[in-house]
Amino acid sequence: MRRSDLVLLMVAMIAAPARADDLTIVSWGGAYETAQNQAVIAPFAAETGLDVEVVVYDGSWTALAERGVPEGWDVIDMLADQARVACAQGLLLKTDPGALFAPEALADFTPFAPDGCAVPQNAYARVMAFDDRAFSGVKPTRIEDFFDTDRFPGPRAVQRSPDGILEWALLAEGVPPEQVYGLLSTDRGLRLAFRKLDTIRDDIVWWQDPATPAEMLADGRAVMAAGFNGRFFDMAQRERAPIDIVWDGRVIGIEVWAIAADTDAPDAARAFVQHAADPATMARLATQIPYGPTRRSAFDRIGINRDLGVPMRAHLPNAPQHVGRALVRDSGWYANTEDLRQRRFRDWLGDDD
Incomplete structure (x- = not known):
């Protein structure tokens, strides 16, 4: 038509x-x-x-x-x-x-x-955000900082799901964005990603509702969070919470x-x-x-x-001016690996989690 x-x-x-x-x-x-x-x-x-x-x-x-x-x-x-x-x-x-x-x-x-x-x-994008009050000096600027609990100590809010966090784990290990999904299609790549998650296992606080990570940053339950850019935007702009988004490592869906x-x-x-x-x-x-x-x-x-008086282009996950690494969520990989990645994630959590 x-x-x-x-x-x-x-x-x-x-x-x-x-x-x-x-x-x-x-x-x-x-x-x-x-x-x-x-x-x-x-x-x-x-x-x-x-x-x-x-x-x-x-x-x-x-x-x-x-x-x-x-x-x-x-x-x-x-x-x-x-x-x-x-x-x-x-x-x-x-x-x-x-x-x-x-x-x-x-x-x-x-x-x-x-x-x-x-x-x-x-x-939209799955992004890393942080509580600006938690870090008075150097601020997180890259996805590796999410896994660096020595320089940036404190709880990390993560969805109780393998989605997004596996990509971040490989990026933090130095895997180029264009190779992430190919590597995650192998047993070696999955083992590497979960080994990286082991480094923050004790610092993770889990969430299930997409509204929760922004709330966790606002009320101090977490210092960093993995979540969706729109939720962090609303909490920062509408609720005036001291939340900053790190665009590096964003997974664009x-x-x-x-x-x-x-x-x-x-x-x-x-x-x-x-x-x-x-x-x-x-x-x-x-x-x-x-x-x-x-x-x-x-x-x-x-x-x-008009409600917020905010120029919106700077807040869009696919805005051309954003620097840092970005991945476009591979719909083929997600469609074909749903059972596998969920099973491997449950195995990593273990019976006590």
Whole structure:
């Protein structure tokens, strides 16, 4: 569907009477969904005249698979690796990217273009952050500092999961970013990563809720934390907590839009995905919340968050001005190693943890 076709479809939608079940969008809830509604969903509903309902799920492909995709779901916000698995399971509608976007638009996507089941929509990152009050002199500046308890003593808040921390362990061992996932695909790489984790085992405080690491830094339960850039941003900017983000070693994840295989509104779903992937729409979202656009042409459109008075480009994980090492989360590796990495992580934790 080209842009001209989208315009015609929107005209038809505006002319047609809206139904209560016109389009159901599945997202993650919280501040992210609020920003998404303001920047993406509400403008689409206003432009098309469609009734758009938003429902919340846990983000996993298994939520789609347990009883088939729940009836009425149309467009789903997913992590790229989860969409990859769901696509292979036949849970998502396959669409030719060339039918949705012109060649110049496809070339504008970064770090990768749409595929048959998913359209990249924003970038988030797993980052290291620290309590500025904990270090009066030298501050942490690189991912190696997360594992250096001599120079930077104190508890480290880490998700009770192998995700992200294994990449950091290899980076801290000097593995170049471009070799990390290849090495983690071997037994030697996994043993090296868990050996590095052994060096901070006694300093780890675990978290499960993504809101927790920022709270731990704010209330002094941890001096460093692994977590998501948006959560640290909110705690620092909205709550004025003395939290600093270290961009070195960031693991950039990509969220995508996918369409349920059994959607009752495929044309409206495709129109929404095109709207959401427009550079102006991506820029509006990034101005609301610090998740970066996945199209290069969107960056120059990102301005100041009016509620906070903060220029947002500096807080985006994929902003071109950030220095330090970065990895793009390898969706293929994550999709293919889920059972293996979870099993090895449980073995490392041991029965007493």
